[in-house]
Amino acid sequence: MTRQTQDKDMRITPQDLRRRGVREILDKIRHADGYYVTNTERDLSQSDFKNRIMPHTQLLVAPQRNDAGFFSLEITGGASVHVDMLRKQMSPLEKLEVLSANMPDTLFQTLCRGINLFGYRPYPDNVIRLTVRSFARWVHVWRVFDFLNHIPNMVSVFEEVREAGAILEPSICFSTGPEHTDAYYVRKVGEILEVTGEDILLCIKNHGGLGTPRRIGALVAAIRERYPDLVIHYHGHNTDGADLGRVVAAVKNGAKIIDASDHALTGFYGPPPLLTAVDILRDEGHEAVGLDRQAVIDASNLLRGEREHYRDFESQFLGFDPTVQIHKLPGGATGSSFEQAVKGGFLHRMPHILQQELPLVHTELGNWWSVTPGSQILWTTAVNNVLKGARYRDANDDLKNLMLGRYGDFPFYRPADSIYEAVFGKEWKTILERDGGYQRIEDIDLAVERKVLEHRIGRAATEDELVLYLQHPNDAVNFIKFEAKYGKTWVLSPDIWFRKGGYGLGDKFEIPDAFGRLHAIEIGPQRRTKTGDAVTYLVIDHHPEPILTEMEAEGAQVKKKVTFTPREIEALAKTGDIRSQIIGTVSEVPVAEGEEVSAGQVLIVLEAMKMLNNVVAEISGRVAEILVAPGDRVEVGDPLLLVRTD
């Protein structure tokens, strides 16, 4: 009885934060008799379901999760901001607004990549500040990191989080290897505290789930010894199956908040099951403060029924992967790596890539932290090295920028000269001299950006739309156009949204729209028009309505089925028939039709796996035809451009 009441009082709610302020809340955690739990749903969704857990599912369990008494629910940030727009067709800001209305007693947490925000490359300072201010309307806890632990990359976000009255949680990214000593990390914590002052949570960000329980316990103890009042939040991944051990070790050594998630959704690369951690720790004499055990169980009971709709998005490789200690891929990138391997046809080479080439590249490039955007640089470089048969050839711009020091200093050592030569050529020293150094991004003119956005969507833009546009311009515009045409589709259940093979005749859905009206839609017959378009009869609210869907010509679909091996694509390139070696999106076409090009010149820039990849000319000649435009999606073997030698 008293325990229960006491626990309720120990809960931390948004109202609590507003009333008492950050310092008092931190004190409450510091002096709590036990530890708190963050439900990292966002990381679970990103690591094990390719970020696809839909708002419909989140709303379904909102009451149970709200009752569960988590310290916070990590529900945005990371890659989810991008995927919300790209694949869920929902505004990440509206998602927060809707969810917070349904979970009024729960703090929302985000994962912010510092200067890279929720994207993959540095943003201008004024965009960073505007974005943080916008998201801070709904987000109470800000976990901020930099893949080089380079503190200047995080300062603007720190300042804005403070300004918004939210809880700041700077991170030290964690990894393993000779350089990753307690002394190094304790020093790093000191550097952070110098910038932020003491009113922070400190995150140990173990995005790969690296190290043993003993290692994590020792690190927490070392930090606590130097900074006894610091509230430590341990974040880990369960890739090797051992994160529960690390969580327990962290708490036993004084961590005050841990990360875990709903057991019905836990997989292999994301967080461990929350309740299991809680039960082990109780036996060790540590209580989860404010947690309602039954609500956690109730949430999972509901989620179990939903999981089948997400099966397509679980990893191609199921099962724990202890070799993560070798390849060190972050949990959030593991699923997408395997997806790339399947689509690119190199799944069978994954053991070699992951266990030999990737660790080698990692060491060669400086043994910093394999987390966005660094993990993408490491992964893409390793894959290129293996598939092209020549190491560090055609390096992408992100690797070049990194090696030029534009993202920040190398924390331990610089790559060897031979690698600089492989990437930049013989003149590498001159290039490094000329272009090297930290890159300052100029502020952009937000009024101009707004004008461009408004021109593209053909109407006035809201403040939220501008914020989304500044994150990912093309995908934001596509999303805004989608919503104008199809409405607020986040109300649709995953059963409707992800359905493959069409619906059954007579299938009936009850859909409450975003404005609270309940509708009934029944699937009627379908016919084809003379032009091949589809007319579907839907019985909408008891009235049959024919709906036209314009279909592309059948031929266009079939054409894509022609497949090429990487070797064939290289052979074709030597004849001037330039085709894509990867699945991606055309980012830039720096040449024009009729232009003379020489071998080695960049013809097309493709974006894949969040990285820019240069497609270069194999032969000198004239650009006869450009077959793609920026924004086009291309598959392996799709023709991009033709070079003629006259």
Place this chain on the structure above:
Amino acid sequence: MKEKAIRKILIANRGEIALRILRTVKELGKGAVVVYEKPDSEAYYIRLADTAILIGEGPRCDYLDIERIIWAARKSGADAIHPGYGFLAENADFSEACEKAGLIFIGPPPGVIRDLGNKVVARRIAAQAGIDTIPGTGDLPRGEDGAAAALKFGREHGYPIMLKASSGGGGRGIRKVVSEKDLLVQLPLARQETLSAFNDENIYAEKCVEAPRHVEIQILADRHGRIMHLGSRDCSIQRRHQKLLEIAPANLPADVLEAMYAAAIAAARQAGYVNAGTVEFLVDAHSHAFWFMEMNTRLQVEHTVTEELTGVDIVREQIRIAEGQVLDIPRERIHLMGKAVQVRINAEDPKNNFMPEGGKRVEVYQSPGGPGVRLDGVVYQGYRVPTEYDSLMVKMTIRGYNWEQTIQRLKRALQGFLIVGPATTVPFYLAICDEPDFQAERFDTGYLDTHQDIFQYPEQEREVAKLAKLIAEIHARKVNPFAY
């Protein structure tokens, strides 16, 4: 005068008014014959008639062909003809041809139609009855003399003045002239327009009352000299002199209305009027002075508001009068309390100058119901908006106990329409419902010109229709292209 029961009535019209008349004919247990032109083969009213007779390829010419109609009446064995409104409804020759053929024409005798159909004669009749008329000329002579007469009139009464077709009606054949120069430009145009529209080139000039209200009195007159009124209608809300929305009764002081009733009955008596008719007045919005404008010798489109207000079925009374029966509706049976309003739901785009959406198909049609809602329509799911005829789909008449309740009902009922396919006037009427002057029952014939904001209503697609588009797309493509 002897009573002669009508057994079978031919309705010499089409569309919603054919259906309207047919409904009463059926109620009375009489035979209902309709005629149709080829483009109307699928029309709804044909399905409900006892007999439907194809009278030609059309469009429009056969509905105007007196001989064809008389032929159809003979062929079907009809003993009476109801002309509806438009087409031959105010054609004295038609009324006369019916009489000659031994058919009862449900409307006034030919002489009355002829007199009142001529605006100049009509004004003289009104003047004889002691009713003020708007100062105007007689038929203007052709050429120089006509121009001189019009110029003289303009100098005497001041501009603007109106040029009107002597045989005009329904708002057509009217031009506003703002200056002498303008007069000389418009005079030949007006004459040409009149000739092509009414096959009569006579026009006259009339003083223009700026932003007046358009108020009319419905009357009934039997063959025994009994004449009664059924109250007033305010038809001020118009576009280019075409009525859009009509209200019964007009919002005028009781003494003004009483004076107008008396004037209307006096005019009808002076004209020797028989059957249902409407006396139209222009009313000064401020002084409430009123002038006789014209008298319509037919059933009006907006007769429904009077029916809903008073409880009198005007078509039924028309038939009874034509049978020679005595007009014996007790005065106390006629309600003049409350409000009724009629809107015309047309397949038109109000934002595009009310351009008709001819040729478009109504994919979904859902109509409102509930208290105080009456629908007179021709539309159904699958209905094709004709390019050959008008774009009226359904008239909705709303009855309430006062103005406030009536607009609340009107708005609620308009929101109950679901019409997918053509653009309609529904959102336009919804915008009017929210307009403060309309809500305060303040409007004159300049209403739309002075309230252009009404046209800024948002184009709103139903949220569920958007969701349905995606569901149909996922179904057609067998995968959601926006999710993978």
